[in-house]
Amino acid sequence: MKPxxxxxxxxxxxxxxxxxxxxxxxxxxxxxxxxDPAAGxxxxxxxxxxxxxxxxxxxxxxxxxxxAGGNTVSAIPGAATIDSAVSFxxxxxxxxxxxxxxxxxxxxxxxxANWVVPGKMVPxxxxxxxxxxxxxxxxxxxxxxxxxxxxxxxxxxxxxxxxRRVSLIVTDMAVIEPTDAGLVxxxxxxxxxxxxxxxxxxxxxVVEGEVPEMKxxxxxx
Amino acid sequence: MKPxxxxxxxxxxxxxxxxxxxxxxxxxxxxxxxxDPAAGxxxxxxxxxxxxxxxxxxxxxxxxxxxAGGNTVSAIPGAATIDSAVSFxxxxxxxxxxxxxxxxxxxxxxxxANWVVPGKMVPxxxxxxxxxxxxxxxxxxxxxxxxxxxxxxxxxxxxxxxxRRVSLIVTDMAVIEPTDAGLVxxxxxxxxxxxxxxxxxxxxxVVEGEVPEMKxxxxxx
Amino acid sequence: MxxxxxxxxxxxxxPDGASLMIGGFMGVGSPHRLLxxxxxxxxxxxxxxxxxxxxxxxxxxxxxxxxxxxxxIASHIGLNPETQKGMIAxxxxxxxxxxxxxxxRIRAGGYGLGGVLTKTGLGTIAAEGQRTIDIDGEQWVLAxxxxxxxxxxxxxxxxxxxxxxxxxxxxxxNPIMAMAAETVIAESRExxxxxxxxxxxxKTPGVIVDYLIERAx
Amino acid sequence: MxxxxxxxxxxxxxPDGASLMIGGFMGVGSPHRLLxxxxxxxxxxxxxxxxxxxxxxxxxxxxxxxxxxxxxIASHIGLNPETQKGMIAxxxxxxxxxxxxxxxRIRAGGYGLGGVLTKTGLGTIAAEGQRTIDIDGEQWVLAxxxxxxxxxxxxxxxxxxxxxxxxxxxxxxNPIMAMAAETVIAESRExxxxxxxxxxxxKTPGVIVDYLIERAx
Numbered sequence: 001m002k003p004x005x006x007x008x009x010x011x012x013x014x015x016x017x018x019x020x021x022x023x024x025x026x027x028x029x030x031x032x033x034x035x036d037p038a039a040g041x042x043x044x045x046x047x048x049x050x051x052x053x054x055x056x057x058x059x060x061x062x063x064x065x066x067x068a069g070g071n072t073v074s075a076i077p078g079a080a081t082i083d084s085a086v087s088f089x090x091x092x093x094x095x096x097x098x099x100x101x102x103x104x105x106x107x108x109x110x111x112x113a114n115w116v117v118p119g120k121m122v123p124x125x126x127x128x129x130x131x132x133x134x135x136x137x138x139x140x141x142x143x144x145x146x147x148x149x150x151x152x153x154x155x156x157x158x159x160x161x162x163x164r165r166v167s168l169i170v171t172d173m174a175v176i177e178p179t180d181a182g183l184v185x186x187x188x189x190x191x192x193x194x195x196x197x198x199x200x201x202x203x204x205x206v207v208e209g210e211v212p213e214m215k216x217x218x219x220x221x
Numbered sequence: 222m223k224p225x226x227x228x229x230x231x232x233x234x235x236x237x238x239x240x241x242x243x244x245x246x247x248x249x250x251x252x253x254x255x256x257d258p259a260a261g262x263x264x265x266x267x268x269x270x271x272x273x274x275x276x277x278x279x280x281x282x283x284x285x286x287x288x289a290g291g292n293t294v295s296a297i298p299g300a301a302t303i304d305s306a307v308s309f310x311x312x313x314x315x316x317x318x319x320x321x322x323x324x325x326x327x328x329x330x331x332x333x334a335n336w337v338v339p340g341k342m343v344p345x346x347x348x349x350x351x352x353x354x355x356x357x358x359x360x361x362x363x364x365x366x367x368x369x370x371x372x373x374x375x376x377x378x379x380x381x382x383x384x385r386r387v388s389l390i391v392t393d394m395a396v397i398e399p400t401d402a403g404l405v406x407x408x409x410x411x412x413x414x415x416x417x418x419x420x421x422x423x424x425x426x427v428v429e430g431e432v433p434e435m436k437x438x439x440x441x442x
Numbered sequence: 443m444x445x446x447x448x449x450x451x452x453x454x455x456x457p458d459g460a461s462l463m464i465g466g467f468m469g470v471g472s473p474h475r476l477l478x479x480x481x482x483x484x485x486x487x488x489x490x491x492x493x494x495x496x497x498x499x500x501x502x503x504x505x506x507x508x509x510x511x512x513x514x515i516a517s518h519i520g521l522n523p524e525t526q527k528g529m530i531a532x533x534x535x536x537x538x539x540x541x542x543x544x545x546x547r548i549r550a551g552g553y554g555l556g557g558v559l560t561k562t563g564l565g566t567i568a569a570e571g572q573r574t575i576d577i578d579g580e581q582w583v584l585a586x587x588x589x590x591x592x593x594x595x596x597x598x599x600x601x602x603x604x605x606x607x608x609x610x611x612x613x614x615x616n617p618i619m620a621m622a623a624e625t626v627i628a629e630s631r632e633x634x635x636x637x638x639x640x641x642x643x644x645k646t647p648g649v650i651v652d653y654l655i656e657r658a659x
Numbered sequence: 660m661x662x663x664x665x666x667x668x669x670x671x672x673x674p675d676g677a678s679l680m681i682g683g684f685m686g687v688g689s690p691h692r693l694l695x696x697x698x699x700x701x702x703x704x705x706x707x708x709x710x711x712x713x714x715x716x717x718x719x720x721x722x723x724x725x726x727x728x729x730x731x732i733a734s735h736i737g738l739n740p741e742t743q744k745g746m747i748a749x750x751x752x753x754x755x756x757x758x759x760x761x762x763x764r765i766r767a768g769g770y771g772l773g774g775v776l777t778k779t780g781l782g783t784i785a786a787e788g789q790r791t792i793d794i795d796g797e798q799w800v801l802a803x804x805x806x807x808x809x810x811x812x813x814x815x816x817x818x819x820x821x822x823x824x825x826x827x828x829x830x831x832x833n834p835i836m837a838m839a840a841e842t843v844i845a846e847s848r849e850x851x852x853x854x855x856x857x858x859x860x861x862k863t864p865g866v867i868v869d870y871l872i873e874r875a876x
Contacts, residue, residue, distance in 0.1 A: 020649045042649050046758060047684040047828050050647040063687065064815075064829040070685030070713075070738070077637035078603045080644035083862070084684075084710070084831045085553075085766050088759030089621055092554035092779065095650050116784075122746065122755075123737025124711075125785060130759035133779045134554055163782035241866045263866050267541060268467040268611050271864040284470065285598075285612040291468030291496075291521070298854035299820045301861035302610045304617050304645070305467075305493070306549050306770075309542030310838055313562065313771035316867050337567075343529065343538075344520025345494075346568060351542035354562045355771055384565035546772070555763070556776030556792070556799035575773070575792065577801070582773035584794070609859060642826060643860065 003143055003172030006189050009034045010170050011100055011141050012217035015041050019097030020090065022046065022131055025069040028100040028141050034217035042076075044096070046127035048087045051079025068127065091127065092134040099135035101128060103142045103169075105156045108203045110165035110178025112140060113158035125161065132162040144171035150202045152176065152183070173197050175214060182206045187214040224364055224393030227410055230255045231391050232321055232362050233438035236262050240318030241271065241311065243352055246290040249321040249362050255438035263297075265317070267348035269308045272300030289348065312348065313355040320356035322349060324363045324390075326377045329424045331386035331399025333361060334379035346382065353383040365392035371423045373397065373404070394418050396435060403427045408435040444604040446654045449479035452627050455653070456480065456592055461489040463548065463588075463619040465595040468494055468521065469501030471612030473596040473629035476655060477501055480594075481508040489513040491548065491590055493541060493615055495522040509533070515588065517541035540568055543585050545618055550587035552621025558585040593623030597646070600630035604648030605639050613645070620646045629655040661821040663871045666696035669844050672870070673697065673809055678706040680765065680805075680836040682812040685711055685738065686718030688829030690813040690846035693872060694718055697811075698725040706730040708765065708807055710758060710832055712742040726750070732805065734758035757785055760802050762835055767804035769838025775802040810840030814863070816856055817847035821865030824856050837863045846872040 001009075004027050012034035015021055020042050023029050032054065035041055043052040045067045052067060053074040061072035082090075090096055105113040112132060115125040132138050145151060152169065169176040174197045175187035184206045188197065190213055198205060222230075225248050233255035236242055241263050244250050253275065256262055264273040266288045273288060274295040282293035303311075311317055326334040333353060336346040353359050366372060373390065390397040395418045396408035405427045409418060411434055419426060447455075453476070456462070466472025481504035490511050496503040505511050506525050513535045519525040528534035539547065546558040559582040563569040573584045595616040598609035606628055608616055620626050628651050664672075670693070673679070683689025698721035707728050713720045722728050723742050730752045736742040745751035756764065763775040776799040780786040790801045812833040815826035823845055825833055837843050845868050 044649075045828070047687070048831050049641070049828050050649055051641070062827065065827045066685065066687050068684075070687060075641065078601060078605055078648065079641045080605055080647040081641040081827045081830060082644075082647065083825075083834050084758070084762040085835050088762055089549075089553035090647070090650070092759050092777065093552050093621060094554060095621070121737075122743060124733060124735035124755040125757050125780075126711075126735035126737070127758040129757040129783065129785060130779045133781070134759075159784045161783065162779075164778075265866075266611070268470070269614050270611050270858070271866055272858070283610065286610045287468065287470050289467075291470060296858065299818060299822055299865065300858045301822055301864040302613060302858040303861075303864065304608075305541070305545040305614045306618050309545055310766075310770035311864070311867070313542050313560065314769050314838055315771060316838070342520075343526060345516060345518040345538040346540050346563075347494075347518035347520070348541040350540040350566065350568060351562045354564070355542075380567045382566065383562075385561075546770075550776075553763075554778070556778070556794055556797070559767075559773030559776070561771070561773070575801075577773055577803075580773070584792075586794075607859070613859070642824070642830070 004030065006172050006216065007141050007170055009216035010175060010214050011139055013215060014139055014168065016097060017041065020044055020050065020095060022096055022099045024101035027102060031100055044090065046087050046091065048082045048084055049075060049079060050082065051076040088130055091130050094134065094136060096135045098137040098139055099131040100139045100141050101131065103140045103151060104158050105151055105153050106140055106166060106169055107153050107156045108182055111156050112161045112166050113156040114161050116159050118159065128161050133164055137167040140166050140169045142171055144173040144200050150200055152201045152203045154203050173200060184208065185211050187212055189214050225251065227393050227437065228362050228391055230437035231396060231435050232360055234436060235360055235389065237318060238262060241265055241316060243267065243317055243320045243356065245322035246288065248323060252321055265311065267308050267312065269303045269305055270296060270300060271303065272297040309351055312351050315355065315357060317356045319358040319360055320352040321360045321362050322352065324361045324372060325379050326372055326374050327361055327387060327390055328374050328377045329404055332377050333382045333387050334377040335382050337380050339380065349382050354385050358388040361387050361390045363392055365394040365421050371421055373422045373424045375424050394421060405429065406432050408433055410435050443602045444648065444651060444654050446656045448656055449475045452476060452653055452655055453479045453483045455625065456485065458485050459487040460592055461491065461590040463590040463593040463623050464490060464492040464502055465614065465616035465619055466492065466501055467611065467614040469496040471596050471614050471616055472501040473594045474501060475658065476594050476627065476629050477504055481505050481510065486510045487512045491515045491588055493544065494518040495525040497521055498524045515539060517544050545615060547585050547588045548622045549618050551589040552618065555587060557587060560585060588622065590623045591625065593619040593626045595620055595626065595628050597628055597630040599632045599634055599639055600628060600654055601634045601636050601639050601648065603636055604628065604651030604654060605644040606630065606646035606651065607639050607643050608645055617645045620650055626651045627653045627655065633657060660819045661865065661868060661871050663873045665873055666692045669693060669870055669872055670696045670700045672842065673702060675702050676704040677809055678708065678807040680807040680810040680840050681707060681709040681719055682831065682833035682836055683709065683718055684828065684831040686713040688813050688831050688833055689718040690811050691718060692875065693811050693844065693846050694721055698722050698727065703727045704729045708732045708805055710761065711735040712739040714738055715741045732756060734761050762832060764802050764805040765839045766835050768806040769835065772804060774804060777802060805839065807840040808842065810836040810843045812837055812843065812845050814845055814847040816849045816851055817845060817871055818851045818853050818856050818865065820853055821845065821868030821871060822856050822861045823847065823863035823868065824860050825862055834862045837867055843868045844870045844872065850874060
């Protein structure tokens, strides 16, 4: 199983039936593949749609129906399209159950940096700051390291996306929950040892007893 | 001509073609009768309609199409219905050319009191405060006196509707413009003398030269 | 699919003392069947947030007549003397708010904003007890967000998953209130299969609606 | 009836140095014909307020490539390296604003509100230089309203008096921007006789639209 599939399948288990969820562009988008369609989970995109669905059949896409990356998408029966003010009303107002997004860094306090590398990459925050500040749960979905460099660090050196602590970190190696007591290691990816996780993490991890292996979502694309 | 018809016909001349106007319930509503339909003036009502029109034919009214007084109305072709937030966005955001409303008192500074008589009549301000604060022009349309008592007074004794000066006062006796120099008497109603106006007004009036007789709108219901 | 309830069962969800946002403008666009059931239920001590209290014994006026309202936040009560009497008698604690400020306060509550900055009411008794903020030398009234335990709203069309569409001036406060309450109960003239309300016509996405009222038997 | 203009004539209304709100999200729901004409006009020194600058040479990206933008207020420029280059070279003064704050700032400008109180960006570099307000012990970022000389927006249907309807995710910032500019120029896929867009479908009342762009010859 590819690292990103592990992450996507594990995140899929975090999403509650009949709730509204925002999946970031890239790796998080793929989480939708591992969701039971009967669970009634609604995906939204900050450019103004509730009820986003997968890419349309070849030749059937509509240029006025896109996700936040500008890619054409389809929609479920019962979708609703909304303006940007209503869209961020849903996000900021606590109506969004979960946002799933990538990270450049997450630190021991659960702070997230994911929008800018000063002097190098200044794309703008888009909707990320609203999502991380407003969603009821913030789930970071990312590879544990970037080119071998740990991304879970003692203290973010990059500018923060929000001063609100994220809810959960899901990587290809581990599931980690930021708490008042620090980053608690909750699960290991299949075949990954505690020692490997600790070695790939510069942040201090709290380990409480046995660390079980991840369960993975059973759906499939 | 009845006093209220004088007021309505005179106010009608103040309304500019192709603009958005709010007419208060009661006397101001009747201003619409004296507007040239070709002028493209759009009437709105704060409960959420742009393009309000007169009462529908008997038996053709719809209970879900009403003015701010809850009375059934009709609408022009090209009307738009909007929620209360958009409605007050139009009012507060400077998109409303004029509001025409009644008064309990107006004073020498052009301040308006029209929503409450403490201890006696506490109906609530409804949309009046937003209208008086937000409209580009505020036109007071009222009888010059109430049961013989002057309504244009040195200083409002009733609670103000806004600390924003009204643009014009049109009564059955006179047209008065509040300015930095005080209440300037601009016009007399047909057959009314300067002395009669002064006698019916406790506020100081500024009289500059000849005071011409009102022109009146020529349309008719 | 959303749970769908008879009005009298929906009313059982609402405890004494709950805060209720109620849609409508002089009863136009109010959830009448729900209000009938609530007034008949004998429940009381509600905080009601609404534009007005309609006329005596009509729409929200039924709750007033039933003595079910102990606190009211509204912009206008002039056409319901029973509300005014209740206020003067000290039975209803009434907070009068300019209509445009009221709708923005509800919106702020539902949209996660910290308050409303408006010129409306500035320097009048409507702003008494409220903070004013100086921004670059201009004064603004800071009005606080409003939220409620329940929003009781009325729509023209609903679908099975709670998407709502409104009609004409019956729209008014309904879509704004739907965003600002913990639990949203919607009464609709029609209830349609999913997909029958086009996405661009939906004003309230079903995901924020918790219960639909069944059609009348 | 609203004045209707060819894109190249509409562009003549816009002076060098004007502030422009431009609808669209990655070019979806942007007024493409108007942007083409504006980029070709040689006018420059614009302040652009928009969600993003799309991709190089596309939609608002055309204005960037033409060197017509000296100031930009946007939430995202990541997919247009030309904008980033212009920013780094000091040719474009870029203010990055969280998307939800950007849309509320525009709305506040158009709705006559004094600012936006949001938690978004609090304690981050996005809030640097901005005032925070303490409300009952909680901190909120106070973001200022935005207005513009022109809003250049795109609709799906217009009628002769300027009522506008939008489609799917091409809606985005368009109806909000239409409220916040001195002069509103709307480009629409269809232009219909008055009365063909039902009142409840109209998202932008024609009264705030100043000019329509004629259909392509």
